[in-house]
Amino acid sequence: SLSVCGGDVVLALSDGVAHIDVAQALVRGSYTLGTAVTAATIYQNRIYAATSQGIVSGLLSANLFDPTQWTTVMPDVKVPLLASWHDGLYVAVEEGTVKGLLLYHAASDGTLTLVNHISQRVPLHAVPQGQTRLTLTDASRLMIVDGSAPDRFASLHALPAQCTSIAPTADGTLWAACGTRGLRAYKDKADNAVLTDTGIEIGGYGPRRDLCYYLRWDDTRLMVGGGRLDPYDRQHYAGTIMTLADDQWTIFQEDSIVQQTKVAYRDVTCVATDPTDPEHVYATTGGTGLYEFRNGRFVRQYSVNNSPLRSASKVNPYYVRTDGLSYDEMGNLWMVNNGTDTTLRVLRTDGTWRK
DSSP: OEEEETTEEEEEOSSEEEEEETTTTEEEEEEEOSSOEEEEEEETTEEEEEETTEEEEEETTSOTTSGGGOEEEEESOBOSEEEEETTEEEEEESBSSSOEEEEEEEOTTSOEEEEEEEESOOOSEEEEETTTEEEEEOSSEEEEEETTSTTSOSEEEEOOTTOOEEEEOTTSOEEEEOGGGOEEEEEOOTTOSBOEEEEEEEOOSSOSSSOOSEEEEOSSSEEEEOOOOOTTOOOOOBOOEEEEETTEEEEOOOTTHHHHHSSOOBOEEEEEEOTTOTTEEEEEESSBOEEEEETTEEEEEEOTTTSSOOOSOSSOTTOBOEEEEEEOTTSOEEEEETTSSOOEEEEOTTSOEEO
16 A cells, blocks of 8 residues: 655555655665555654554654564554554554554554544545545445545545545546546535536547457447457456547446346457447357347347357356358358358358358
8 A cells, every 4th residue: 555644655565564755765764564555644754554463553753674572562453554644643454453544543662542532434545635524435435534534534425436535636626547438527515425426538549458469440430359268278368349530439238148148248358330320230259159238238149049050069058159250242241160960051141040
């Protein structure tokens, strides 16, 4: 983890702690503690670090390269987060006598005194906004602590969809990293459990993934299939169909396909556009048959129960390996059905199949 403490940054490492002076662009020290550190911060001229044995503390003016200069101030706790803010040390405890988010004050020797047990929730990230407020997040909630009352939550909000991290700016805007939804700006109101979407977003203008097993140009756009056809590699790739036209990327539907077909949607090996309808697209996969799309939305899957396509496995009847899509001049769609007694299959314009 990384903790910003004024002009300093503290890094929690796999075997200790690193202290960086940002203003001087200087590494003050990298201190080996002989164990993994899950969280670290600077509080009242001391570095506090969470290890598997508990929280240890070292005075900044001491020789912290010497392991004997570190003392245990809270033993036998599992701590994923430490945050120094508003003259207090916020400690998130996953395992220990008391769990949740706790606020401590420290004595001159580094010993900690509990001020308040703020919540049973265990936040995983914390971002201070000066002395105004502290934002904390867990897997599903945003928790805000106001500077006027640093010992309790001022408000709680549900995180936006796909949000993995959130941070405030000086004007109070909350910027959320929302995966494939991009970077999005939100506002919060104390009486509203859901954050208000400002409509401002950054992202969504590039390919969804860097998967490009198959490429095809269909006169107006570049078609990308992001899978793989390899029976010897157990690595699978998320179902990915993308198009690029006029510098704009379009992503085909991925969500809810599994719920409709009851099999994994992955390993797209080939894509082809219907010559009579540019919004009608077929895609083959390396293990679950043929997929049909219209306007980028899933229509149906062709497999052993609704087509002549057959499994390449005697053990798994649904291991339908397809590839090599190609339309002929009459509009029939040709493909290969790997590992079966009839490799070449044709889906005719009237919906019937030939082999």
